[in-house]
Amino acid sequence: MTAPQPRPTVLNIPPYVAGKAPVERPGLVSYKLSSNENPYPPLPGVLEAAERAAATMNRYPDMGNARLFAALSETFDVPVEDLAVGTGSVGLLYGLIAAFCQPGEEVVYAWRSFEAYPIAVLAGGATSVQVPLLPDGRHDLAAMAAAVTERTRVVLLCTPNNPTGPALTQQEVDDFLAAVPPEVLVVIDEAYVEFVRLEGAVDGLATYRAHDNVLLTRTFSKAYGLAGFRVGYAVGPAPIAAALRAVALPFGVSAVAEAAAVASLAARDELLERVEALVAERTRVHAGLRELGWPVPDPQGNFVWFGFPGESAAIAAFATAAEERRLMVRPLGTDGLRVTIGEPEANDRLLALAGDLRAPSA
């Protein structure tokens, strides 16, 4: 062995499977419902702000993304010291593994959950402890608390859970935090927080304010529609946020991304209107699927979940039938498929497809 070798764990990192791009077919509009993206064009003022920033591409972004920190601090009423920003919230996830885990130390999270978790944990040299979801797609928090050992450094809670959809309640999270030692960092991944309408859902900001070991991660990729620009932020106790800033990639949030994020925060009213429209579509799709007999778990993000545990053939058949109708959906292993809530026409087409395919329980 004379060639340079990466750490052995690097060879075990599963590839991140991105959502399929639409396949064009004349006469039929294609819809990409495979990556939980926002179907809307940029919010008012955002494109202009990004264009102005693009004109200064020969310069580095402002030192420390001060404008973005100030805008986040004001919008969410949190001290600047409690914030970190990164190249998408996935960038922050890599940072927190780097900052909190020694090689081989454990990160506990539910599975199936966000595909980036196992990749980030392995990339950081830590070890994943995956706790199976309950049959209804919710976190099994009792089992997750029981999976915490003296090797556990971080727990990731995903609410609402990508890809299954249910959100955590405040009571569930409070009970969980009471059962976990205070030296374990509990990360609440709120990538879809703007879409949550569940009564009694966890209030991430209130929870972080009440605990010294709770960190929130959020993103501009989903509700804000800036997935292509890669901006996320974390909110947590000052020492934890400082650790994240310490390991952050210098200038990881570009000037263009920063300008777009700041302008998006300023357009919050329009943003919330769009989110409301997507939530209404989600409610319509969920009700329609239930009526057809599909046991779709409570969707609190901008996506719905079709569970087919262990049924590879059914998953492949669903994905193929969707593709024939020019709907790109996301099959996930042998567990099921996730479909993003898109334009009303795309959602209508999904309902028609689900009506033509037989529901497992119907």
Ligand SMILES: *Cc1c(COP(=O)(O)O)cnc(C)c1O
């Ligand atoms: C999409 C998503 C993210 C956000 O990723 P970015 O890197 O910010 O684009 C984080 N967590 C979950 C659960 C997601 O689904």
